[in-house]
Amino acid sequence: MMAQPMGFFTDTTVCIGCKACEVACKEWNQLPATNGGLNTLSGNSYDNTRQLDGIHWRHVKFIEQFSPDRRQGRWLMMSDVCKHCVNAGCMEVCPTGAIIRTEFDTVVIQSDVCNGCRDCIAACPFGVIEINPASGTAQKCTLCYDRLRAGMQPACSQACPTQSIQFGPIADLRARAEKRVGQLVAAGETGARLYGTDEKMLGGLNSFYLLVDKPEVYGLPPDPKMPSRNLRPGSLWSALGAVVLGLMAIVSFRSRGSDDV
Amino acid sequence: MSSTFFTASPEWRWLIILYFFIGGLAGGCYFLAVLLDLFGRPTDRRLARLGYLVAFPGVAVCGLLLTLDLTRPERFWHMLIQSGTWRPMLKVYSPMSAGAWCLLLFGGFSLLSFVAALDERGRFAALRPPSPLGVLIGVLGGIFGAFLAGYTGVLLSVTNRPIWADTHLLGLVFLVSAASTSAALLVLLGAGSGSPGGLRALSRFDSWVLVLELVALIGLVISLGSVATVWLSAWGALLFVGVVLVGILAPLALYWRGRGVPAGSHALTSILVLIGGFLLRVVVVLSSDGA
Numbered sequence: 001m002m003a004q005p006m007g008f009f010t011d012t013t014v015c016i017g018c019k020a021c022e023v024a025c026k027e028w029n030q031l032p033a034t035n036g037g038l039n040t041l042s043g044n045s046y047d048n049t050r051q052l053d054g055i056h057w058r059h060v061k062f063i064e065q066f067s068p069d070r071r072q073g074r075w076l077m078m079s080d081v082c083k084h085c086v087n088a089g090c091m092e093v094c095p096t097g098a099i100i101r102t103e104f105d106t107v108v109i110q111s112d113v114c115n116g117c118r119d120c121i122a123a124c125p126f127g128v129i130e131i132n133p134a135s136g137t138a139q140k141c142t143l144c145y146d147r148l149r150a151g152m153q154p155a156c157s158q159a160c161p162t163q164s165i166q167f168g169p170i171a172d173l174r175a176r177a178e179k180r181v182g183q184l185v186a187a188g189e190t191g192a193r194l195y196g197t198d199e200k201m202l203g204g205l206n207s208f209y210l211l212v213d214k215p216e217v218y219g220l221p222p223d224p225k226m227p228s229r230n231l232r233p234g235s236l237w238s239a240l241g242a243v244v245l246g247l248m249a250i251v252s253f254r255s256r257g258s259d260d261v
Numbered sequence: 262m263s264s265t266f267f268t269a270s271p272e273w274r275w276l277i278i279l280y281f282f283i284g285g286l287a288g289g290c291y292f293l294a295v296l297l298d299l300f301g302r303p304t305d306r307r308l309a310r311l312g313y314l315v316a317f318p319g320v321a322v323c324g325l326l327l328t329l330d331l332t333r334p335e336r337f338w339h340m341l342i343q344s345g346t347w348r349p350m351l352k353v354y355s356p357m358s359a360g361a362w363c364l365l366l367f368g369g370f371s372l373l374s375f376v377a378a379l380d381e382r383g384r385f386a387a388l389r390p391p392s393p394l395g396v397l398i399g400v401l402g403g404i405f406g407a408f409l410a411g412y413t414g415v416l417l418s419v420t421n422r423p424i425w426a427d428t429h430l431l432g433l434v435f436l437v438s439a440a441s442t443s444a445a446l447l448v449l450l451g452a453g454s455g456s457p458g459g460l461r462a463l464s465r466f467d468s469w470v471l472v473l474e475l476v477a478l479i480g481l482v483i484s485l486g487s488v489a490t491v492w493l494s495a496w497g498a499l500l501f502v503g504v505v506l507v508g509i510l511a512p513l514a515l516y517w518r519g520r521g522v523p524a525g526s527h528a529l530t531s532i533l534v535l536i537g538g539f540l541l542r543v544v545v546v547l548s549s550d551g552a
Binding site: 122245 | 272465466
């Protein structure tokens with residue numbers, strides 16, 4: 001039976017970059033440390049996690065914008081995660097059926113089915129998925145499917161000290177997000193906007209965001225699309241090519257002088 | 262900025278590049294062999310035989326390369342059979358899923374033709390045209406061969422990666438390149454086959470296909486729009502020098518000077534075409550990661 005769609009609303013304006021969500025996620029999901037714990041510093045940011053991948057299912061992005069003399073600066077922080085797209089590109093291309101949609105309308109990779117072809121990595125519009133070297137399979141946020149089944153909330157949202165990550169039914173979260181945008185705009189933050197609530201974007205993202213600048217500033221694609229948009233035209237061009245090549249070969253093999261053996 | 266620049270690399274590298282190249286040759290050689298059997302002269306059967314002899318070992322190597330590329334190779338069969346229910350696993354809208362089935366089926370047809378080519382005067386010769394069963398095997402195998410040669414480009418396009426997903430023409434370009442490299446390989450291997458007319462016909466076909474490939478490549482660059490600036494780099498230089506100059510224009514010049522038959526040796530022209538076809542796949546696969 002389908003439970004109601006659940007997801008995350010991430011209000012980036014109240015994120016303080018503490019990375020409690022990253023730690024809670026790693027703890028609960030028993031994700032290994034980078035490089036066996038011999039982590040290196042990024043060297044160009046206070047953020048040393050750097051990206052979402054097979055062993056980082058939550059990543060607090062630091063967008064550090066400073067003038068050359070460093071007199072003026074702006075910090076943006078955003079806890080990034082799998083978007084649990086309603087139309088999921090990863091699930092569409094997965095050739096093993098390892099990627100499934102759950103009763104909570106979330107997207108989960110079954111690690112015992114995945115064989116590591118990595119098509120989902122190329123298909124994800126957000127660069128969320130990578131191989132977890134510990135399992136040798138493609139992995140990402142499961143929206144704590146195991147915790148949801150037990151009636152709990154995901155580890156990250158429970159750990160978040162500022163309620164930047166809010167978990168709940170999508171309908172409730174959207175209403176809450178609209179209200180928050182109105183509040184911010186009224187307070188003078190005119191750049192406030194929601195990313196991923198519009199169903200034109202991959203049917204809607206079950207993990208959506210409140211941003212105060214363009215999505216590109218946060219490393220989010222302005223216009224994410226389904227991989228299958230290229231399937232029909234790409235196939236038609238190829239089929240046309242096959243017919244033309246076949247005819248060219250037939251003409252070349254047939255039109256020869258009678259002594260041409 | 263194209264949204265494809267916000268995605269992560271699947272890290273498909275040399276095993277996949279080799280697969281794209283050898284898969285194109287296996288499918289393309291089989292496709293041409295069937296057409297030679299069906300529409301060529303009796304002496305062309307020697308050239309067609311070479312095509313069948315290349316196709317099956319080629320596709321067998323392809324299966325091995327793809328399996329080795331998996332991070333869990335022992336689960337390769339999950340592409341074909343659902344591991345929990347034991348039902349067939351097929352998604353026609355996923356090029357990788359369709360491609361896995363194509364490899365299996367083309368492997369089967371090309372094995373039959375391989376056996377027929379080895380056993381030319383024996384009882385398995387009926388598995389090859391002109392016998393009705395041979396025609397059926399050849400036509401079906403030829404269709405799967407063409408699919409194998411072209412779907413790899415469509416597979417790259419059905420993602421969200423830079424360059425790959427920014428054009429509709431990759432399948433066409435890979436298919437045309439597979440045809441030109443396959444004709445070149447058959448000319449190279451068939452030099453002493455005693456079928457000079459067939460070799461001339463294959464060479465002429467190859468020269469036409471190279472022109473088509475050039476047109477398709479220009480179309481590809483135009484279709485990329487602003488994303489094509491990714492190729493204002495060493496990759497673009499390799500594409501221009503390695504694929505266009507060495508792999509297309511130089512062989513075309515040799516064909517032109519020899520009026521359809523390459524001036525100088527068949528072997529040189531064929532090797533240039535094969536190098537160009539390989540480098541095309543190198544540039545397309547690896548330059549996406551540099552974007």
